[in-house]
Amino acid sequence: MRRFIQLLNKHKLRLPYSKIVFTLSTFLAVNAFTALPSKAAIEFTGDIDTLVDTVIEGAANSMGKVAGTGKIKWAWCEDTYYNSISKTICLEPKFMKELGKAGKAAISFVVAHEYAHHVQYATSKLISNAQRNTMRLELQADCYAGIILASTDNISFNLDEVQTMIAAAYSVGDQAYDDFNHHGPGENRALALRSGLRYGSSKGEIKDTYYKMFCLGK
Numbered sequence: 001m002r003r004f005i006q007l008l009n010k011h012k013l014r015l016p017y018s019k020i021v022f023t024l025s026t027f028l029a030v031n032a033f034t035a036l037p038s039k040a041a042i043e044f045t046g047d048i049d050t051l052v053d054t055v056i057e058g059a060a061n062s063m064g065k066v067a068g069t070g071k072i073k074w075a076w077c078e079d080t081y082y083n084s085i086s087k088t089i090c091l092e093p094k095f096m097k098e099l100g101k102a103g104k105a106a107i108s109f110v111v112a113h114e115y116a117h118h119v120q121y122a123t124s125k126l127i128s129n130a131q132r133n134t135m136r137l138e139l140q141a142d143c144y145a146g147i148i149l150a151s152t153d154n155i156s157f158n159l160d161e162v163q164t165m166i167a168a169a170y171s172v173g174d175q176a177y178d179d180f181n182h183h184g185p186g187e188n189r190a191l192a193l194r195s196g197l198r199y200g201s202s203k204g205e206i207k208d209t210y211y212k213m214f215c216l217g218k
Contacts, residue, residue: 044104048096055108056089058152059115063144069122072115080110082117089114105161106168108149109193116144136217138183139192142169143215146196151203162197169193188214 044051052074060072070087077090089111099106120137149157149165157165173186183189192214198206199215207215 046100048100048107051104051107052091052111054155055111056115058154059112059148061153062151063119063148064115067119067122069118072118080114082114084117084121087118089118102164103161105157105164108155109145109165109168112145112148113141115148116141119144134181135183139188139214140217142189142192143196146193147200150197150200166190166193
């Protein structure tokens with residue numbers, strides 16, 4: 001996650017990475033959302049605690065309710081990850097403050113991704129299918145994050161913010177293909193997030209080419 005901090009320090013459309021990545025993230029963002037009914041948009045003023053609470057509340061009332069995840073808590077920790085034993089989303093303060101410089105989108109993506117792991121662990125079949133494949137688990141969490149952020153009633157995102165999310169997903173990809181902890185290349189992570197955004201914003205009507213691959217993990 002830390003690798004895209006610098007990429008998000010500049011404001012939205014001026015993200016300092018290659019034109020290829022910029023073009024990809026723009027294209028994916030433009031095609032991510034279908035028309036949505038009006039939703040309540042929160043004004044991000046730099047209050048990360050409130051934003052995290054908002055995203056988790058929205059996730060719990062949408063995908064969490066469907067999956068029957070049960071309660072979850074979050075805490076400031078030395079790193080950013082989901083603790084399946086204590087059912088806690090751990091967030092590293094300095095990292096989250098850096099993400100906040102790009103607005104609410106990047107923080108929301110990270111929180112929703114970690115909440116997605118909570119959903120996965122609440123459904124034993126999901127973990128069982130992916131226990132030998134970290135990449136499958138992480139790409140599915142990216143997709144679930146998209147569904148969560150497009151489905152919640154208490155937060156909304158404009159096109160620039162969607163672009164920031166997708167750029168973030170692309171940036172955290174890796175090419176450590178032979179590593180057990182390989183999370184997936186950037187393009188796959190961006191496509192997985194977009195697939196979730198499209199599915200969520202269409203209320204389940206749009207299952208694009210990547211839905212089965214990333215969201216269902218098949």
